[in-house]
Amino acid sequence: MSFKVIKSSFLSTMQDYGRLTHGEHGMSQSGVMDEHAYAWANHLLNNHFNDAVVEITFGGLQLEVQADTFIAVTGADLDFKINNKTAQMWRGLQVHKGDVLSWGNPKSGVRAYFAVKGGLTTKVLFDSRSVNLREHIGAKLTEGDELPCKGFGEATYRFISPKYIPNYNQDITLRLLPTYQFNEFSVNQRDLFFNQNYTITNANDRTGCRLSGAPIAIKKERMISEGISYGCVEIATDGLPIILLKDTPSIGGYPKIGTVFSLDLAKLAQRQPNTKLRFELMSIHEAQKERKKFNDFFEISF
Amino acid sequence: MHNIVSAGENSILIYFGDKIDAALPEKIGNFSNQLKSALSDVVIDTIPSYTSLHISYDLNKISFQVFFDKVENLLSQQDSADISVETQTTHIPVYYGVEVGLDLERLLAEKNLDLEAFIDIHTSQSYLIYAIGFSPVFAYLGEIDECIQAARLATPRIKIPAGSVGIAESQTAIYPSDSSGGWNIVGRTLLDLSLNNPKNIDKFRVGDKVKFYSITRDEYLKNGGEL
Numbered sequence: 001m002s003f004k005v006i007k008s009s010f011l012s013t014m015q016d017y018g019r020l021t022h023g024e025h026g027m028s029q030s031g032v033m034d035e036h037a038y039a040w041a042n043h044l045l046n047n048h049f050n051d052a053v054v055e056i057t058f059g060g061l062q063l064e065v066q067a068d069t070f071i072a073v074t075g076a077d078l079d080f081k082i083n084n085k086t087a088q089m090w091r092g093l094q095v096h097k098g099d100v101l102s103w104g105n106p107k108s109g110v111r112a113y114f115a116v117k118g119g120l121t122t123k124v125l126f127d128s129r130s131v132n133l134r135e136h137i138g139a140k141l142t143e144g145d146e147l148p149c150k151g152f153g154e155a156t157y158r159f160i161s162p163k164y165i166p167n168y169n170q171d172i173t174l175r176l177l178p179t180y181q182f183n184e185f186s187v188n189q190r191d192l193f194f195n196q197n198y199t200i201t202n203a204n205d206r207t208g209c210r211l212s213g214a215p216i217a218i219k220k221e222r223m224i225s226e227g228i229s230y231g232c233v234e235i236a237t238d239g240l241p242i243i244l245l246k247d248t249p250s251i252g253g254y255p256k257i258g259t260v261f262s263l264d265l266a267k268l269a270q271r272q273p274n275t276k277l278r279f280e281l282m283s284i285h286e287a288q289k290e291r292k293k294f295n296d297f298f299e300i301s302f
Numbered sequence: 303m304h305n306i307v308s309a310g311e312n313s314i315l316i317y318f319g320d321k322i323d324a325a326l327p328e329k330i331g332n333f334s335n336q337l338k339s340a341l342s343d344v345v346i347d348t349i350p351s352y353t354s355l356h357i358s359y360d361l362n363k364i365s366f367q368v369f370f371d372k373v374e375n376l377l378s379q380q381d382s383a384d385i386s387v388e389t390q391t392t393h394i395p396v397y398y399g400v401e402v403g404l405d406l407e408r409l410l411a412e413k414n415l416d417l418e419a420f421i422d423i424h425t426s427q428s429y430l431i432y433a434i435g436f437s438p439v440f441a442y443l444g445e446i447d448e449c450i451q452a453a454r455l456a457t458p459r460i461k462i463p464a465g466s467v468g469i470a471e472s473q474t475a476i477y478p479s480d481s482s483g484g485w486n487i488v489g490r491t492l493l494d495l496s497l498n499n500p501k502n503i504d505k506f507r508v509g510d511k512v513k514f515y516s517i518t519r520d521e522y523l524k525n526g527g528e529l
Binding site: 020021022023024025026027125126134135136137177178179180224225226227228229230231232249250251252259261262284285287288291292295296300301302 | 307308309310311312313315321322334346347348349350351352353354355356358360361362365366433434435436437438439440442479480496497500503504508
């Protein structure tokens, strides 16, 4: 059972929930950028929450099906087609040996997720199938690669009601927890941070997302390096925020004003450059309550 | 004493001090081990670094407040319950030559040192591992003699070859794999520290020591070194 890469693309990589237990070895968390679309892709196929998928950034990928199975595609609308005919996203679909799956130019969003019944079973590296190019762990998909998977059990035709499918074209507000050096920024500087519209720049990848806007003042530009949380917002020497994402180094030495709530980072993962973005405060209790509800629904547990 | 702050919806950061101190890495490493055994059902991962310990925990099982209290409680018992882990010293062979030490010539001129004196200083002491990060197996070692300290490059290099030994301010380190970076490169080791050998993930631990020794150009070349 497998899928064959017949045309590679700008950036398509294997990802799962992430490499969560190797921070002390200096490894990034890695894993899918949009946890919401990823969780749905596996849920639609009744997979385990940590099953590996292909994260397709900006399209261009073509795969050939080597044996009949069930698949689901979620996330960005990258003009997904089966045998050159537009195919449905956000639902379980049966595919047959010889079918060609293709992703073209982005219509909305940035990253699509391709999941297979039972998960793709590429090599596990340091307890995860997530590829991290910066760390030389795994590689991006290239022509000729075979993506192995398990055989399928029961048929799966689950789908999502259209009203739950996110719109990736809207400007976003990211909810921020007051963490790290939050209290070391003056009240005026925090007001400036929360009361402005930032813009997502082109410097925006799996490592981090740099924003443009009015700079805020910082007392100290560098500090002793410390452990980094997914989603923390570093204020660089120029006073502008960088949101640190899945492939960010495990430690860093810039002051951080807070940490973005994980499910809002999923929304950020689908925003293209020039999208407007604001921050608002969120309490840790609210964040934990909302995330726990999400984990319960998708059966995410460690 | 200790200061604990939230670092995210499922993580906290404990500060054990506010300046770099050679006594801290071992203390932080010990506490990390103690925490992982005492709260193994809820702790997901720890990241020790210089003066702090980052901890992520399972928010499905425990709330911020309860976790925070448990950690505080453990911290208050820590001083009496120090479990000392034996520290190890790893010896690293380095060819200090201008062909591989991309910044060596400039540094020697700036520091007014000849090569022999530079090598003597860099190899004279065992360095403490203060943190692992930036990339896997990248160990931050300190602190180097003031005579050979140097600021990071204004413009980082796009590609530094694997095995390069660098200097940045009071720290020194080895690049385990090809990488971009802004440290001053003074030599290269042939030791494979990359993840091509998966066992390397445990090569360095915070609190352990590293000592460099010099090899000649001939030894470097004979063992497969490239210039």
